[in-house]
Amino acid sequence: MSVQYNPVTRRQLLRSSACGFGALALNGMLSQARGNTPSPITGNPLAPRQPMFAARAKRIIFIFMQGGPSQVDTFDYKPLLEEKNGEKMEFKNSRSIAKTGTYGKEQIMQSPWKFRQYGESGHWVSDLFPEIGRHVDDLCFIHSMHTNGVAHGPSTLFLHTGTTNLIMPSIGSWITYGLGTENENIPGFITISPSYGNGGPRNYSNAFLPSHYQGTALGRAGQPASEARFNNITNGQVPLRKQRQQLALLQSLNRDQLQSYREDDELAAVVNSFELAFRMQQHAPGLTDLSEESPATLKMYGIGDEATDDFGRQCLLARRMAEAGTRYIQVNYSDNANTPRWDQHSKIQKHEIHARATDKPVAGLIADMKQRGLLEDTLIWWGGEFGRNPFKQGADGRDHNPKGFTHFLCGGGVKPGFSFGATDEFGHEAVENKVHMHDMHATLLHLLGIDHEKLTYRHAGRDFRLTDVEGRIVHDLFA
Template structure:
């Protein structure tokens, strides 16, 4: 009888395990395997975010700089009207000249003959180096012996959107991590109570949030945006970090209870995603205690406020932003971006007509930028803080219409200061007209690679695996410009 039972049970199981039933019964198993693979990938990507994802990390090799302040001049300041003096433009003003592959956006332009246009401002020599700077930037001119000018920049993209995205992410039209996110990922923050990457008054146009996005990097490395373009700097603040309903003791009790519940939920499990969520809550709690103080400028002296031009209407707004950047750098925020931008389709430095408007923007930024350099140097911060100034491209040495200049990605100027770069130094050159980089050319990928190198990061080794391949800020390009490094 026992043998009959075993035989019947075996036949029953064989019937259940025919091909159709086997596929049906194991389909969930296939799904489980797929989910396990996805979960493992997710777990790997979040492993770095466990414990404290923003904790300071050791650089790959000895670093010259610990942090970066990026002063973004959106719209493309004219290099031939500011820092790249070309006397030939004055000599041949109004004459026609043939430019190879000149890019034309203005309607009515035809052929390669363009009308040369002289700078609208006089150039003067400054400092021991005698570097020529136009009357647009007299305060920055006084700091030339602290600066490292790169006169041979060139980049990808000819319109604001793609070129701005390329400057920030190294890609023209794909959603890639911003430079600040890569640095945050590679080094973490020096202050566990603050974000590692902050962008002040960013624009919602020309890339918008993609310019400070983490993209496929773990979300903890995304830039923290405070304020927005065209908003008064008085309104710049960290949002959603203060509780208006409960006082400090009650909030502390709530937080301790939340920590206990999270610890109980986590138990002995290795759940990187849950750990990352818990870590984000704890960072938010610490920020409540520390972040608001960063933006409280009432602690600053009257002389410091004057240094940044905060006592003047034209310079107050950008001056406040630059002073906030110094306070953040001082407290260990790894990458601070200060945006001189707006939310319109025509960014501030974008003078396709009425080039004289450059004077408005120079007036708003010149003294605050110089004040930042002076203040950092006085406090001993300039030695390990890299200050980076520039736009997404430059402008042409010939006219657009009667009194404007078109975009020029072929040759333009950025400058660096502090953070291990050479002082009183100029590198590279454009042609005699200031149109195209011709000597020691520096592509935007090269500048990215060089800045990462100054921070102790190898741009070829700072990678993240996503969608089956390793990504990096410089993609498959970029060379470190060692000649810029002190």
């Protein structure tokens, strides 16, 4: 006669023994101490939570310029490039030392575009961005950014997750983990038209955080933004009352299941997703319906013009989501090609195509948010994974440069009409008030009322955080 052996797991033993209740109580207290979210049995894990201290912003819109726009051709004016154009000088070029083992001389290349001063602040902006230039008095420029990684994949992952070599949660997942969502009827973290490459879904992944905090992708790179919507969101075959009855039955069964598997984050996320999906049927379809917008608003974003229509739609969707209470919105100027959009290793002149596509939509977003009063508690963040070199690659291109580049912020408690930090006289390396990407992440969290050192999650025996063991808050940026 055969005997079947059914092993008992440690978790099952604890649940079935008297001392197990004490262990579970202790685990619950420790979970609260770590800031972990409640189970769906006790509450909605995405319910809004109070910040750790007074916040300057409630939400973030991140405008991601995939591929690395050149700082010396956009917002970091360096007159010496024109004066020394064509001359050869020695630069500390990471690519050169990787290939030859030594630094070589590189040929300086001036910008093909003229720079002009705008606004009362007098900030220099190239002719690539005349529309954004008109808003410089609302912008806070950081000219001393530097980061990890010299290739698109690692640097893009670092921008989104704070690491190049680990599977870590994205910044949007960390933020919704810390603060929940303002509107329980729509996702708290949405990424619009994300790319499949250079990190792909890892750029909006929850990684080891509970699955509730996974980003929701709306559309995809390469697909027209007019098709970016929540798919299969309505059910025309079953009346809403009947759907509610079906869901109530399903969730009663799920709650019984969850009583036996209280620590199963994946199961809990599925159960909560059913409720969210039901609520979204009433609220989400209108969120992506731009027909409600006035002709003047559409024109402000460049919708209807061939060059700006696609990205203009993405930026307008971002405004509507911010208005509805989405906590973190990412707008992606990206594609699924092998060469990301701003990646001009040859023909830097192609920057003009990408600037024309994004300049008016971004300016429209800033103006629209400002006139609606949304900039008071919404932070707009613009930038790429790195910048580009001030010297030639080939005949007329620029290579990657993680040592010094520009991002800008707007609204959400930062100083308007302000510039911080500087690169050297050629625009190659950050030399003054350097801001690492870890510092940027720490600063963004602080603006939301989150202490980046205390926003942690225990995984594999260690407390992880977005900024790892680094990151300093750049208080000089705050209004």
